[in-house]
Amino acid sequence: MSEHIHLLPLHRVSVTDAAAWHRVVAASMAHDVPGVPPPGPGHVHAQLTKPALDSHRLTWLATATDGTAVAVTGLRLFTSPGQDHLAELELHVDPAHRRQGTGSRLLSAAVAACRTESRRALITEAAAGSPGEAFCERWGFHRAMTLDHLLMRLDRTDEDTHLRQAADAEHPGYRLTGWTGTVPDRLADAFAAAKNAMNDMPVGDLDYGNVTWDADRVRAMAQVISDRGDTLLTTAAVHDDGTMAGYTEILLPRGAPTRAQQYDTAVVPAHRGHGLGLWVKAAMVRRLRAEHPGVTEIETDNAEDNVHMLAVNHRLGFRSYRRTHEFQLDVPAP
CATH class of the missing domain: 3.40.630.30 (Gcn5-related N-acetyltransferase (GNAT))
Known part of the structure; x- marks a missing residue:
């Protein structure tokens, strides 16, 4: 159940944290978008540890009682004058640990951070027909654009x-x-x-x-x-x-x-x-x-x-x- 999941804000991302993050993302993508190559471990580590342009990033890792990472979320907070109202969400839950409320807890943490940071718009992307699409619709996101890949x-x-x-x-x-x-x-x-x-x-x-x-x-x-x-x-x-x-x-x-x-x-x-x-x-x-x-x-x-x-x-x-x-x-x- 979700009460056995620990949400950990990552203020400094270690090599171990990045490897755990990569495992969750790879498992999530293999289930939801088969055929789309996941980012490599090095790419994930760089994404989590290197500065981004005109933005900063908040990250959370959700772990089970045995310390296994089961979900991750990242919140990119844009800082340039034309976009300082905006935040972008990345959220993945390992398919083996879904439907236990973990994704909802991570989303709640991200929305709370948006309020603290005075962001009025939170955007995210989900594959058409995927569990991510259903999750967004369930929690009140509105579909704003469709992309053809x-x-x-x-x-x-x-x-x-x-x-x-x-x-x-x-x-x-x-x-x-x-x-x-x-x-x-x-x-x-x-x-x-x-x-x-x-x-x-x-x-x-x-x-x-x-x-x-x-x-x-x-x-x-x-x-x-x-x-x-x-x-x-x-x-x-x-x-x-x-x-x-x-x-x-x-x-x-x-x-x-x-x-x-x-x-x-x-x-x-x-x-x-x-x-x-x-x-x-x-x-x-x-x-x-x-x-x-x-x-x-x-x-x-x-x-x-x-x-x-x-x-x-x-x-x-x-x-x-x-x-x-x-x-x-x-x-x-x-």
């Missing part, structure tokens, strides 16, 4: 003609550039300006706020990713006047990943309608194949109403394989 196999050849045509298409007045990790100083201001184009991405009914990017912030983001052992690749289209018109980012998790994760793709409003999004993404696929041949697939996700980017991804060869829902709980003021 897509995969692209890089070892297939039937889409290569489309990719080659997209990557080799001429775009007068624009040139491609790229980098690994931190943006070069000469491009930092232009990249930050382009980053602000992400503020008009579809977010459904989420009270997500917005973020203002500058050169220092894009450098800080790259440093956070590097510190946790991941690799960030960026390919961008630059206009003849020096404006960065669009870009795409790919994250390679630490180790030797076979699946890359799509990060941002954006085209600045003044440069839309020229096929630049398709161009930079096709160029990124070509770059991945050349520089990281061990990567065999890319995962991305798009809001289901982001019809333009979905069309771009399908044209490149991405195929839908699962859906998730973004949920939001409106937290009353204390």
Whole structure:
């Protein structure tokens, strides 16, 4: 029963705590989203111990009487001016220990922390049709957005003609550039300006706020990713006047990943309608194949109403394989 479960706030996460956290997450994901690779132990340890960008993290570990970890939850509290009303929840319960009230106790602890930290919106993600979706609905979260997850196999050849045509298409007045990790100083201001184009991405009914990017912030983001052992690749289209018109980012998790994760793709409003999004993404696929041949697939996700980017991804060869829902709980003021 739940009274035999101990909730422990983790003020400093040890190697043992991180390993226990990883075991719970891996068991939870294997049950709820089979076929989706869980984060590796090193990734989990870095996530729990390394600083995040413009946010801080609260964590709880739930253990049985014998000390075995049975559930975990993390609460990311955003701190930038445009998002300091917002918190993001991650909650996993080992399937062998569910339906005993542990998840509800962890959620109550997270909501109480949101009130203490004056957060009005708590968001989380759950796979469509999963126990997590039912849990969110039971506790009063409302569905705010649906995401379509897509995969692209890089070892297939039937889409290569489309990719080659997209990557080799001429775009007068624009040139491609790229980098690994931190943006070069000469491009930092232009990249930050382009980053602000992400503020008009579809977010459904989420009270997500917005973020203002500058050169220092894009450098800080790259440093956070590097510190946790991941690799960030960026390919961008630059206009003849020096404006960065669009870009795409790919994250390679630490180790030797076979699946890359799509990060941002954006085209600045003044440069839309020229096929630049398709161009930079096709160029990124070509770059991945050349520089990281061990990567065999890319995962991305798009809001289901982001019809333009979905069309771009399908044209490149991405195929839908699962859906998730973004949920939001409106937290009353204390």
